[in-house]
Amino acid sequence: MTERRRRTDHVDRHRTVRSLLDETDESLRLGARPGAVVWPTGFDLLDTTLGGGLRSGELVLLGGSEGSGKTTLAVQMIRNAVLGGRSAVVFSFEHEAQTVIQRLLGLEAAFAAEASEQPVSTAANAHAFRGVFEAEDPHRKGLAEALGRLAYGRAALTMMDGYAERLHLHESNSHTTIEEMANVVLTVADETGEPPIVLVDYLQKVPRPVAGEDEETRVTIVTESLKNLAMELHCPVVAIAAADRESLASGRRMRTRDLRGSSALAYEADVVLILASKEAIVSREHLVYDLGAAKVFRRWSVVTVEKNRHGADSVELEVQKDFEHGRFHPKARVVAERLIEERVFTT
Numbered sequence: 001m002t003e004r005r006r007r008t009d010h011v012d013r014h015r016t017v018r019s020l021l022d023e024t025d026e027s028l029r030l031g032a033r034p035g036a037v038v039w040p041t042g043f044d045l046l047d048t049t050l051g052g053g054l055r056s057g058e059l060v061l062l063g064g065s066e067g068s069g070k071t072t073l074a075v076q077m078i079r080n081a082v083l084g085g086r087s088a089v090v091f092s093f094e095h096e097a098q099t100v101i102q103r104l105l106g107l108e109a110a111f112a113a114e115a116s117e118q119p120v121s122t123a124a125n126a127h128a129f130r131g132v133f134e135a136e137d138p139h140r141k142g143l144a145e146a147l148g149r150l151a152y153g154r155a156a157l158t159m160m161d162g163y164a165e166r167l168h169l170h171e172s173n174s175h176t177t178i179e180e181m182a183n184v185v186l187t188v189a190d191e192t193g194e195p196p197i198v199l200v201d202y203l204q205k206v207p208r209p210v211a212g213e214d215e216e217t218r219v220t221i222v223t224e225s226l227k228n229l230a231m232e233l234h235c236p237v238v239a240i241a242a243a244d245r246e247s248l249a250s251g252r253r254m255r256t257r258d259l260r261g262s263s264a265l266a267y268e269a270d271v272v273l274i275l276a277s278k279e280a281i282v283s284r285e286h287l288v289y290d291l292g293a294a295k296v297f298r299r300w301s302v303v304t305v306e307k308n309r310h311g312a313d314s315v316e317l318e319v320q321k322d323f324e325h326g327r328f329h330p331k332a333r334v335v336a337e338r339l340i341e342e343r344v345f346t347t
């Protein structure tokens with residue numbers, strides 16, 4: 001950072017309340033937003049719970065067991081942001097960029113079928129879209145033509161065309177430093193004129209800033225750095241967090257404390273969402289008297305808002321899975337059944 005930038009930072013950080021009130025007054029007169037920018041997740045009840053959505057400057061942790069749909073939920077939130085005209089950067093340590101695109105095509109095809117009031121099952125799924133990317137095309141007429149052969153494929157591409165310029169995918173790896181991530185976010189912010197929403201998939205894969213540290217120290221440093229990035233660059237940072245192997249093996253309902261690495265995760269985060277398949281955490285009484293219940297619960301995921309700086313926590317919402325199309329149904333509802341607190345019913 002240059003000397004001049006450092007000096008400007010210093011001046012900007014030290015303000016009187018008078019100057020802040022004056023600035024707020026001026027912003028309101030100009031029709032600008034003086035406070036944090038809110039980014040709706042696109043999941044109605046979740047947005048209500050979070051006071052409108054995710055906020056610039058916030059670190060949002062998204063935890064859950066393996067395969068519970070963390071990437072699916074996060075990518076859908078990002079898609080909803082770019083669909084709404086904002087920009088986004090996805091740092092994917094987990095999946096190749098093409099995998100994210102195939103899932104997005106599946107998602108858009110499903111929404112297109114619904115918009116035409118057709119059953120979602122009629123839309124090509126993510127697997128079919130993957131086929132287009134993986135097979136050699138005998139027709140050789142390009143992407144639009146190849147996708148046009150899939151149900152709602154052309155409509156899915158048209159939807160993606162609407163936000164493709166604003167969605168940035170970064171194939172991250174063990175050499176991707178926090179500084180590099182910050183530079184990418186800054187570049188996108190400069191290009192678009194406003195900070196993007198940021199997704200990190202996933203936090204424990206961000207390489208250690210200092211060699212030789214143990215995992216707890218490393219996760220602490222990475223978590224603090226991501227929170228700093230959110231605050232310095234005025235964007236929401238959604239970080240997927242892996243679960244502790246021990247907590248997964250023990251058959252308990254996953255909680256914030258089970259996120260792998262360190263207690264800093266919970267302290268630094270402004271919002272913590274934990275995702276679980278409903279059948280795994282619903283209380284036993286709902287299963288024993290209704291043998292078909294487990295099958296119904298299997299179709300739903302529970303999003304528990306475990307920490308919420310701007311509203312109620314311990315809120316349990318459920319969303320219906322449509323993993324075939326790389327998405328959840330956006331209409332969330334409050335879980336009506338009793339959920340287990342700790343032990344999972346396993347017999």
Ligand SMILES: Nc1ncnc2c1ncn2[C@@H]1O[C@H](COP(=O)(O)OP(=O)(O)OP(=O)(O)O)[C@@H](O)[C@H]1O
Pocket residue numbers: 064065066067068069070071072073094125126127323324325
């Ligand atoms: N094409 C598909 N058809 C059906 N199910 C799929 C498809 N692709 C992925 N899935 C399933 O969707 C679920 C959610 O995947 P997702 O990657 O969002 O989970 P995750 O919680 O991020 O997983 P992980 O912890 O392994 O990264 C997984 O159970 C996965 O098996």
